[in-house]
Amino acid sequence: MAVNPRRFRVWPRENLIGTARPGAYAEGVLFTDGTIAVRWLGNVPTSVVYPDRGVDAIESGLGFGGPSDIEWLDGNHG
Secondary structure (H helix, E strand, C coil), rough: CCCCCEEEEEECCCCCCCCCCCCCEEEEEEECCEEEEEEECCCCCEEECCCCHHHHHHHHHCCCCCEEEECCCCCCCC
16 A cells, blocks of 8 residues: 555557547546545546545556556556
Protein backbone atom coordinates (compact mmCIF):
# COMPACT_ATOMS: atom_id res chain seq x y z
CA MET A 1 0.00 0.00 0.00
CA ALA A 2 1.00 3.60 -0.53
CA VAL A 3 2.57 5.61 2.28
CA ASN A 4 0.92 8.82 1.00
CA PRO A 5 -1.99 9.34 -1.41
CA ARG A 6 -0.76 9.03 -5.00
CA ARG A 7 -2.16 10.69 -8.10
CA PHE A 8 -2.35 9.01 -11.50
CA ARG A 9 -3.62 9.38 -15.07
CA VAL A 10 -4.82 6.66 -17.42
CA TRP A 11 -3.61 6.85 -21.04
CA PRO A 12 -4.58 4.70 -24.04
CA ARG A 13 -1.61 2.84 -25.52
CA GLU A 14 -3.49 2.37 -28.77
CA ASN A 15 -7.04 2.74 -30.04
CA LEU A 16 -8.31 -0.36 -31.78
CA ILE A 17 -11.99 0.60 -32.19
CA GLY A 18 -11.86 4.38 -32.57
CA THR A 19 -13.49 5.32 -29.25
CA ALA A 20 -10.58 6.82 -27.32
CA ARG A 21 -10.13 10.55 -27.42
CA PRO A 22 -6.65 12.07 -27.53
CA GLY A 23 -4.87 12.40 -24.20
CA ALA A 24 -5.51 10.90 -20.79
CA TYR A 25 -9.02 9.54 -20.30
CA ALA A 26 -9.01 9.28 -16.51
CA GLU A 27 -7.40 10.89 -13.47
CA GLY A 28 -7.37 9.52 -9.98
CA VAL A 29 -5.94 9.09 -6.53
CA LEU A 30 -4.79 5.95 -4.72
CA PHE A 31 -5.37 6.51 -1.00
CA THR A 32 -3.22 4.96 1.73
CA ASP A 33 -5.86 2.34 2.62
CA GLY A 34 -5.98 1.05 -0.99
CA THR A 35 -9.15 2.91 -1.98
CA ILE A 36 -9.08 4.43 -5.47
CA ALA A 37 -11.07 7.47 -6.63
CA VAL A 38 -11.23 7.88 -10.42
CA ARG A 39 -12.53 10.72 -12.57
CA TRP A 40 -13.30 9.28 -16.01
CA LEU A 41 -12.95 12.16 -18.49
CA GLY A 42 -14.76 12.75 -21.76
CA ASN A 43 -18.10 14.01 -23.02
CA VAL A 44 -19.91 12.72 -19.92
CA PRO A 45 -17.36 12.80 -17.07
CA THR A 46 -18.01 10.38 -14.23
CA SER A 47 -16.44 9.94 -10.81
CA VAL A 48 -16.18 6.51 -9.20
CA VAL A 49 -14.76 5.23 -5.90
CA TYR A 50 -13.37 1.69 -5.77
CA PRO A 51 -13.13 0.95 -2.03
CA ASP A 52 -11.92 -2.62 -1.91
CA ARG A 53 -9.67 -3.67 -4.79
CA GLY A 54 -7.22 -0.78 -5.15
CA VAL A 55 -5.32 -0.56 -8.41
CA ASP A 56 -6.65 -3.96 -9.53
CA ALA A 57 -10.13 -2.44 -9.75
CA ILE A 58 -9.14 -0.02 -12.46
CA GLU A 59 -6.50 -2.14 -14.20
CA SER A 60 -9.07 -4.88 -14.81
CA GLY A 61 -11.52 -2.40 -16.36
CA LEU A 62 -9.11 -0.36 -18.47
CA GLY A 63 -9.06 -0.08 -22.21
CA PHE A 64 -11.16 1.88 -24.65
CA GLY A 65 -10.76 -0.80 -27.28
CA GLY A 66 -7.08 -1.35 -26.55
CA PRO A 67 -4.37 -1.54 -23.91
CA SER A 68 -3.96 1.31 -21.44
CA ASP A 69 -1.24 2.56 -19.12
CA ILE A 70 -1.36 4.10 -15.65
CA GLU A 71 1.01 7.05 -15.25
CA TRP A 72 1.90 7.62 -11.60
CA LEU A 73 2.38 11.36 -11.03
CA ASP A 74 3.84 10.99 -7.53
CA GLY A 75 6.67 8.49 -8.09
CA ASN A 76 6.74 4.81 -8.88
CA HIS A 77 3.94 2.52 -7.75
CA GLY A 78 4.97 -0.40 -5.65
